[in-house]
Amino acid sequence: MQLTVITILLSLGMEKDNIEWFAIKKPREEGKIERAEVGGKKLCIVLLNGKLYATSSRCPHAGADLSLGWCEGEKLVCSYHRHRFDLQTGKGDEGQGNYIDVFPVKEENSRWYVGIKKSWWKRLLTK
Ligand code: FES
Numbered sequence: 001m002q003l004t005v006i007t008i009l010l011s012l013g014m015e016k017d018n019i020e021w022f023a024i025k026k027p028r029e030e031g032k033i034e035r036a037e038v039g040g041k042k043l044c045i046v047l048l049n050g051k052l053y054a055t056s057s058r059c060p061h062a063g064a065d066l067s068l069g070w071c072e073g074e075k076l077v078c079s080y081h082r083h084r085f086d087l088q089t090g091k092g093d094e095g096q097g098n099y100i101d102v103f104p105v106k107e108e109n110s111r112w113y114v115g116i117k118k119s120w121w122k123r124l125l126t127k
Helices: 002-014 120-125
Strands: 019-024 033-038 041-048 051-056 070-072 075-077 084-086 105-108 111-117
Touching: 019 033, 033 111, 041 111, 051 105
Parallel strands: none
Antiparallel strands: 019 111, 033 041, 041 051, 070 075, 075 084, 105 111
């Protein structure tokens, strides 16, 4: 019994297809931050140089809404205290010691999707 439970738990962590894809609107304006709420997450969606980015919208510094910020180059800037985050990696600028989550984005049949990792419980219940 214990071995079965451990096997199920390990397989949930190793499952390759544990991402759920949600349709999002592609922003019309380059460099403008759009808000989206999908899969229980609040996101920032940014179109920059023809590439689409999706990040978490909560600033890890003091919780501000990053969608109220702006883009500088390939960085997302928080409007509260100006912490900056790389749109590709989510990494905060040197000295900040923080990061934001970045999510995969894909285009299929002219529609855009963002990938959100399924929760542990959802993976367990849909096994
Ligand atoms: S809340 Fe974002 S930098 Fe302080």
